[in-house]
Amino acid sequence: MKLVIIDYGAGNTKSIQFAFSRLGYDAILSNDPKEIESADKVIFPGVGEASSAMTMLKESGLDKLIPKLKQPVLGICLGMQLMCLHTEENNTEGLGIFQTNVKRFSNEVKVPQMGWNVIKDLKSDLFKGIKEREYMYLVHSYYAEHCNETIAKTDYGINYASALQHGNFYGTQFHPEKSGNEGAKILKNFLEL
Amino acid sequence: MLTKRIIPCLDIKNGRTVKGVNFIDLRDAGDPVELAKQYAEIGADELVFLDIAATLENRGTTLDMVVRVAEQVNIPFTVGGGISSIEHVDALLKNGADKVSINSSAVKRPELVNELADKFGSQCVVVAIDAKQVDSSWKVHLAGGTIPTEIDLFEWAKEVEERGAGEILFTSMDHDGTKAGFANKALAKLSEELNIPIIASGGAGNVQHFIDTFKEGKADAALAASVFHFGEIPIPDLKKELKKQNIEVRI
Numbered sequence: 029m030k031l032v033i034i035d036y037g038a039g040n041t042k043s044i045q046f047a048f049s050r051l052g053y054d055a056i057l058s059n060d061p062k063e064i065e066s067a068d069k070v071i072f073p074g075v076g077e078a079s080s081a082m083t084m085l086k087e088s089g090l091d092k093l094i095p096k097l098k099q100p101v102l103g104i105c106l107g108m109q110l111m112c113l114h115t116e117e118n119n120t121e122g123l124g125i126f127q128t129n130v131k132r133f134s135n136e137v138k139v140p141q142m143g144w145n146v147i148k149d150l151k152s153d154l155f156k157g158i159k160e161r162e163y164m165y166l167v168h169s170y171y172a173e174h175c176n177e178t179i180a181k182t183d184y185g186i187n188y189a190s191a192l193q194h195g196n197f198y199g200t201q202f203h204p205e206k207s208g209n210e211g212a213k214i215l216k217n218f219l220e221l
Numbered sequence: 222m223l224t225k226r227i228i229p230c231l232d233i234k235n236g237r238t239v240k241g242v243n244f245i246d247l248r249d250a251g252d253p254v255e256l257a258k259q260y261a262e263i264g265a266d267e268l269v270f271l272d273i274a275a276t277l278e279n280r281g282t283t284l285d286m287v288v289r290v291a292e293q294v295n296i297p298f299t300v301g302g303g304i305s306s307i308e309h310v311d312a313l314l315k316n317g318a319d320k321v322s323i324n325s326s327a328v329k330r331p332e333l334v335n336e337l338a339d340k341f342g343s344q345c346v347v348v349a350i351d352a353k354q355v356d357s358s359w360k361v362h363l364a365g366g367t368i369p370t371e372i373d374l375f376e377w378a379k380e381v382e383e384r385g386a387g388e389i390l391f392t393s394m395d396h397d398g399t400k401a402g403f404a405n406k407a408l409a410k411l412s413e414e415l416n417i418p419i420i421a422s423g424g425a426g427n428v429q430h431f432i433d434t435f436k437e438g439k440a441d442a443a444l445a446a447s448v449f450h451f452g453e454i455p456i457p458d459l460k461k462e463l464k465k466q467n468i469e470v471r472i
Contacts, residue, residue, distance in 0.1 A: 207295070
């Protein structure tokens, strides 16, 4: 299986690469459109700030490529948020794959949300073998609002979409690569989609 | 609900753990990677590696350790000790660290907090603050608590939050090593005045201390070293007790 992690200068690509290697898979880091298009599975990572990440995507033309991909694509954290329509973080337009918007948590909760929280109302093969209310590791200040593409929910002041799916596109707000053995299961499920 | 986090702290010197560790059958108790894997397995929520003898010369050794931890450990970890430049942070994050912790370097040049938050995001910037109560006020101390400053703990914490810190790791030098409990009054005040997570550090001696720091100290996470390393408080038992007290933890 050819597994490509999109390398556009944002994100903890190493942690994701290591998580797959613990599962016995070599993931290639690449920003080359040909490499990405020919992959069986694509990971779209992201850590950091939305507008500068979006600028980096545009500079490499990846903003046009990603929405056209036909194979399973998994956006993680900021990667998932950038796949939405719009994010409040520096008023940034997203790739428009997921039909929802990304908002900032209110100051009634501590921001960023940092740590382990439960995911529930799971509905996707991505969560095969994962129990309802399993704990996942999250670090974020912005959240995706619910839409009919929500496949996992989490509560933090508000009930929001902690995972989304639109056709071959998947996104998780949590970091499966840092969520212990259960997170690893989700990555494995992604590889088996 | 977001859970309270339990964080073992490993002191590192030249890529090896410093304090003796005898909590479990390890082939090599001095190997931070072995130890980190064990902690991840028994339910630690995060790990902190503190390079206590960080110098320019041994930076490569630490980076090598970081990459080995990232390879083998599937929970988040923070690296601290002797970090004062963007380049150094960049190297640590690229090698797989999730967060970095800065302390004295932030006091010497507060703009560093802004620069790191802008470049890498607040989520990976932990500001560690060592403080001691002098008369009735809490004063920030540097260099592992040995050098006093005139800086007020609460004012400094507020300032680093505004500059973009994603989290505060507060160690009370009055409580550190005493095993008499955390500095809960100061912790609660930090938690009330700030809107970022606060990690309690210094003073863990028994399970009740953890219950108190989460309930009275309103801490978001608690960090400890020897009580975990020497098996005085097994993490699974601690978490069971916390849960019994209706404190949300990941089990």
